[in-house]
Amino acid sequence: MNRRGWGLLIAGTLLVGGALIGAVGADRFAPSDPEAIRLADALLSPSAEHWMGTDQLGRDLFSRMLHGARVSMRVGVGAIGIATAVGLLIGGLAGLLGGRWDGWIMRLTDVMLCFPTIFLILAAVAFLDNSEWNIILIIGLTGWMGVARLTRAEVLSLREREFILAARAAGAGPARILFRHLIPNALGPVIVSAALGVGTAILIESGLSFLGLGIQPPTPSWGNILTEGKETLGAAWWLTLFPGLAIFFVVLGCNLLGEGLRRRWRSS
Amino acid sequence: MTPPLLEAAGLSRRYPVRSHPLGPVTGWIDAVREVDLALSAGETVGLVGESGCGKSTLARILAGLIPPSAGTVRFEGTALFQLDPAGRRRFRRTVQIIFQDPFTTLDPLMTIGQSVAEPLAIHRIGNRRERGERTRQLLGEVGLPPEWSGRFPDTLSGGQRQRVGIARALALNPRLLICDEAVSALDLSVQAQILALLNDLREKRGLALLFISHDLGVVGAIADRIGVMAEGRIVECQPNPALFEAPRHPAARRLVELALEGA
Ligand SMILES: Nc1ncnc2c1ncn2[C@@H]1O[C@H](COP(=O)(O)OP(=O)(O)O)[C@@H](O)[C@H]1O
Ligand SMILES: [Mg+2]
Numbered sequence: 001m002n003r004r005g006w007g008l009l010i011a012g013t014l015l016v017g018g019a020l021i022g023a024v025g026a027d028r029f030a031p032s033d034p035e036a037i038r039l040a041d042a043l044l045s046p047s048a049e050h051w052m053g054t055d056q057l058g059r060d061l062f063s064r065m066l067h068g069a070r071v072s073m074r075v076g077v078g079a080i081g082i083a084t085a086v087g088l089l090i091g092g093l094a095g096l097l098g099g100r101w102d103g104w105i106m107r108l109t110d111v112m113l114c115f116p117t118i119f120l121i122l123a124a125v126a127f128l129d130n131s132e133w134n135i136i137l138i139i140g141l142t143g144w145m146g147v148a149r150l151t152r153a154e155v156l157s158l159r160e161r162e163f164i165l166a167a168r169a170a171g172a173g174p175a176r177i178l179f180r181h182l183i184p185n186a187l188g189p190v191i192v193s194a195a196l197g198v199g200t201a202i203l204i205e206s207g208l209s210f211l212g213l214g215i216q217p218p219t220p221s222w223g224n225i226l227t228e229g230k231e232t233l234g235a236a237w238w239l240t241l242f243p244g245l246a247i248f249f250v251v252l253g254c255n256l257l258g259e260g261l262r263r264r265w266r267s268s
Numbered sequence: 269m270t271p272p273l274l275e276a277a278g279l280s281r282r283y284p285v286r287s288h289p290l291g292p293v294t295g296w297i298d299a300v301r302e303v304d305l306a307l308s309a310g311e312t313v314g315l316v317g318e319s320g321c322g323k324s325t326l327a328r329i330l331a332g333l334i335p336p337s338a339g340t341v342r343f344e345g346t347a348l349f350q351l352d353p354a355g356r357r358r359f360r361r362t363v364q365i366i367f368q369d370p371f372t373t374l375d376p377l378m379t380i381g382q383s384v385a386e387p388l389a390i391h392r393i394g395n396r397r398e399r400g401e402r403t404r405q406l407l408g409e410v411g412l413p414p415e416w417s418g419r420f421p422d423t424l425s426g427g428q429r430q431r432v433g434i435a436r437a438l439a440l441n442p443r444l445l446i447c448d449e450a451v452s453a454l455d456l457s458v459q460a461q462i463l464a465l466l467n468d469l470r471e472k473r474g475l476a477l478l479f480i481s482h483d484l485g486v487v488g489a490i491a492d493r494i495g496v497m498a499e500g501r502i503v504e505c506q507p508n509p510a511l512f513e514a515p516r517h518p519a520a521r522r523l524v525e526l527a528l529e530g531a
Binding site: 099100102103104106107161162163165166167168169170171172176180181184185 | 332366375436
């Protein structure tokens, strides 16, 4: 792999890794309780005491951002975990079974793909209560189609690759073909798409929370911090700048990581 | 008389045609039609025909990779589908195949050493160290530096990858090597090198070759006997130089003209 590929991988790992460390260590790193209201300290600009300033209710923004990272990371990783597992299963089955099964399974996938995902999610959120687990489930169950198509295409094209035929000509059985050749070769693109997907899921959660349909206050999430910040946009820039930047950099990090992994995979 | 190494009788293979994967079968493609062919030990048989005439399908049936729709392939006199597990293993070790596309012939995630050693691992031949030793020996035999064993395929040129494919096919000491357009994707000078390697292996190992190409010029450079395929059938079969002088079937005449133009 060339220097550029390594650069992407390292930059992506730093950005995503930073957010992960912040999320995991939120309790330890946060200077104060993210939900502790101190009206006397409302809307303080960033300072040595409050690195990212405070919000309308005097809560420390840095603490809220760390706890919000937890929500973003859990939703991003959880939803994509579900989407990837479902997509691998459905796409792998379609590719392996082939013929009519393949036709029916992929027709179902295309039908799902035809619904604009965001409306599906909005409709589902309207009926269910918006707990974090429900949001993970909804984003995951509306996001598997890409992985399914990818896996199917991988399995179908791999099945015809000459190295598979060569292994069969040497006497390899189905288990060896599956575990030594098909799965390792199909996994690369799937992991790449999962890394990209985490970014998308984080963006969807932020969007939902921004619309008031996601994580409910007072629990902080980057999306709902942004919503609250927008009311005081003229007076307190930090309330929109920091969550905006956090979302931007983490999604960017996921994309860099995905692209770096893609190059890494292609070159080995 | 001992039976030929590999003998095909009345081989056909058809594929259903559907307008879409869920649609009804609207027709059939006869990729291979009633082909008879015998390959004896040590002999090099060429097979030419335009692209799409069924050469690869025939090669894959002969290598036991896909079943025929009709007809039988006999290995040392026994039909393939009647072989017991031991016979099947012996068939796998005796008949090997190399392919056209140097970019998909090797698993990109395996080192070339792992690829070459895979047939040995499948047949549980030797321990890890012995397989490594044998792999380096095979790489040497196909003209690659043995210390490249740990490299990944993406660091090799097309011609070098084809050499790795040949080394892998030789790992089980086969007696017949089916070469399906083995040099077609390569530059002319590299083609000549790979042909020279195959010729060399044929002499040193007494290997029989079924050498398949759409280019009669290439086949003429190596084969003792040449079969011409058209629309799934073998329409003509003649000893090597004779075919160039007196092709009978129109398809054969066309291929001879093309080959002479190219030369
Ligand atoms: N798996 C398949 N399904 C449907 N049709 C096939 C399949 N494999 C080959 N064919 C058809 O059979 C014919 C012969 O193909 P092939 O054996 O690859 O020819 P060649 O190797 O001479 O170019 C072609 O018309 C091709 O489209
Ligand atoms: Mg072909």
